[in-house]
C-alpha cells in the first residue's frame with residue numbers, strides 16, 4: 001500500500017485493473033465531459049493564503065455533521081453498483097468508513113442491500129441515497145428499511161429527472177454483470193438492468209422506473225413518512241438551495257453528480273459561494289462533492305463555506321485497488337494532506353478556515 005501516495009495513484013491503478021465496461025462507467029461524465037474536467041480545474045484556480053508564525057501546536061480535523069461527530073469533514077458519496085469494483089462492494093466501503101470515522105452514503109441502486117451494509121458496518125455513520133421510483137410504495141419501503149437499519153439521514157437526489165447521456169455507456173451497451181443484482185430489490189427491479197437492447201441498460205432502467213415529474217412537494221411527502229433528516233443532493237443554484245431549505249431539508253449537497261448529468265453546468269466549487277449566501281438565513285448545512293481528490297481541495301471548499309465535502313470516484317478507485325483497505329488508504333491520503341494544509345496554512349481547527357484563507361487566481365493578476 002505504501003506505493004500509493006496520492007488519490008491519483010489509486011485512480012491510475014484502478015483504471016489499469018478494471019474491465020473496460022466498468023472502468024468507462026465509473027470514470028465517465030456526460031457528453032463532452034467539459035464539466036468533468038472543470039470540477040478539477042476550478043479547484044486549481046483557487047489559491048490558499050497561509051498565515052505565518054501563528055504558533056501551531058497540531059491540528060484537529062474533527063467536526064459535527066447533523067449533530068454527529070465525524071473524524072474529518074470528508075465523507076463518501078453514493079456511487080452505484082460497487083461490487084463491480086470489488087467482490088465485497090458496498091460492505092467493504094462502509095467498513096472503511098466505519099474504521100475511519102466518516103460518513104458512508106449507500107446508493108439506492110447498490111449491489112449490497114441496506115440490511116447487508118448495516119450488518120457489515122453496524123457502527124458506521126450511514127446515510128441512504130434515495131431515488132424516487134414511480135411506484136411510491138417501493139420508495140416508501142426503501143426509506144423505512146433504511147430507517148429501521150439505523151441509517152441516519154436520507155440524501156434525496158434531485159438532479160436526475162433523466163439519466164445523463166454518457167457516451168461510453170451507450171457504446172458499451174452497459175449492463176450490470178449477470179452474477180450481480182440490484183440488491184435492494186426483488187424480481188424485475190433487481191435484474192431488469194441486465195437487459196440493454198439499444199444503448200445503456202442503466203439509462204433504460206432509470207428512465208423507465210424513476211419518476212421524472214418530481215417537484216419540491218416530494219420533500220413534504222418524505223417528511224410525512226420519515227423522521228430522518230433530508231439532504232437535497234444535486235443543488236447548483238442559490239434559489240434552489242433556498243427552496244430546499246424552505247421545504248424543510250436539513251442540508252443541501254452542492255453536486256453536479258460527478259459531472260454525469262448535464263455537461264456545461266458549472267464546477268461545484270464555483271457555485272458554492274452563491275449557495276452558501278442563499279441559505280445564510282436558514283438553518284441548513286451545506287456540503288459539496290465533485291472533483292475533490294486532495295486535502296487542499298477539502299480546505300478550499302471549507303473556506304468557501306462548505307461544512308464538509310464528499311468523494312465519489314476516489315472511493316471506487318480505492319475499492320477497486322484493495323477493497324476496504326484501499327478505501328481506507330484513499331481516506332488516509334486525503335486526511336494527511338488536509339492535516340498538512342491546516343497546519344502550513346496557519347489554521348489549526350476547522351472554524352479557523354475563514355473565507356479570507358482562499359482567493360481566486362484572477363484576483364492576483366489584476
Ligand code: FNR
Pocket residue numbers: 025026027039077078079080107108109129157233255256257258259260289290291292310311312313314
Ligand atoms: C455516481 N453518483 C451517484 N449519485 C447518486 O445520487 N446516486 C447514485 O447511485 C450515484 N451513482 C454514481 C455512480 C458513479 C460511478 C459515479 C462516478 C457517481 C454521483 C456521486 O454521488 C457524486 O455526486 C459524484 O461522484 C461526486 O463527484 P466525484 O467525487 O466522483 O468527482
